[in-house]
Amino acid sequence: MKVFGKEIGTNIKIPPFIDNFLGNLLPNKNTDTEELVTIPSANISDEEKAFELSLALPGLDKDDVTIEIQGNYIIISAHKEQSHEEKHKNWVRTEFVSNSFYRAFELPPNADPEKIQAKMKNGRLDIRVGKATNAAKKNKIIKVE
Secondary structure (H helix, E strand, O other): OEEOOEEOOOOOOOOHHHHHHOOEOOOOOOOOOOOEEOOOOEEEEEOOOEEEEEEEOOOOOHHHEEEEEEOOEEEEEEEEEEEEEEEOOOOEEEEEEEEEEEEEEEOOOOEEEEEEEEEEEOOEEEEEEEEOOOOOOOOEEEOEO
8 A cells, every 4th residue: 555655664764854854852951850741742834935933831930941053953942940948837848849951953055053043932942943044053042022
């Protein structure tokens, strides 16, 4: 039986740049302690003039998020710590949570690192990466608005 012109049971290969653009994890080099590391959901679309990337980041503020360009990669990370202390006459209870995540996406060859915009609203991070014919890749930090 064939589906989309391919025999069922055979591997359908995705071009490497699409597979890489959909996300790679990098080791967390910022800390050597154990933390809860989550991987946020991401939507990626290839529009006429730009690539659009959206991540669901509930509970995070724009100040918690860091976006960096390192070579051919856009790296999105965040770290947030919360604590709660409850004091009573004979006891004190303190609870804390430390959450972090990081995702790295390989930029397609026609992405222009100089044309990147990021906005965060209601727990959703939207990144727009403009397209260019001769994109020069260099390290850069993106400000989230």
